[in-house]
Amino acid sequence: MSDYDHEYDYDAGPDLRDDDGTEQHPWRHPVNIGxxxxxxxxxxxxxxxxxxxxxxxxxxxxxxxxxxxxxLAGGAGLVATAVAARRRASS
Structure with a gap:
């Protein structure tokens, strides 16, 4: 058996849960609106x-x-803030 023959546990990764316990997808992260x-x-x-x-x-x-x-950037910031607030309220 060589050093390269080992099994990798693909499920063992970082805990991808938010503070409230809901699962967070690994390809999504919170957007910094600023x-x-x-x-x-x-x-x-x-x-x-x-x-x-x-x-x-x-x-x-x-x-x-x-x-x-x-x-336009300020308007985009207002829209992003409203969408983030709506997502938090619905979950």
Whole structure:
């Protein structure tokens, strides 16, 4: 018998239960809403920057574009908060 001939217990893994005892799926984890909002805002600012650099948008119109990522990211944060609250209330 070699050193590589051993059985592996695939069921023996980390305990995947939440604090309330419900089973948590291994491919799902809680989303940090602050990280989600800031990531979306950063992505939006990069898109706005790329649009401004790649096109000839007048400076007067840029001031209307810059708040858009913050508003959309804030809206996504509100939606994520509402969905998380609804999931907690239903379980």
């Amino acid at each position: 990280h989600l909002v800031m990531g979306l805002a950063f992505l939006g600012l990069v898109v706005i920057w790329a649009v401004v650099v790649g096109t000839d948008i007048p400076n007067e119109d840029v001031r209307w574009l810059l708040p858009v990522p913050w508003v």
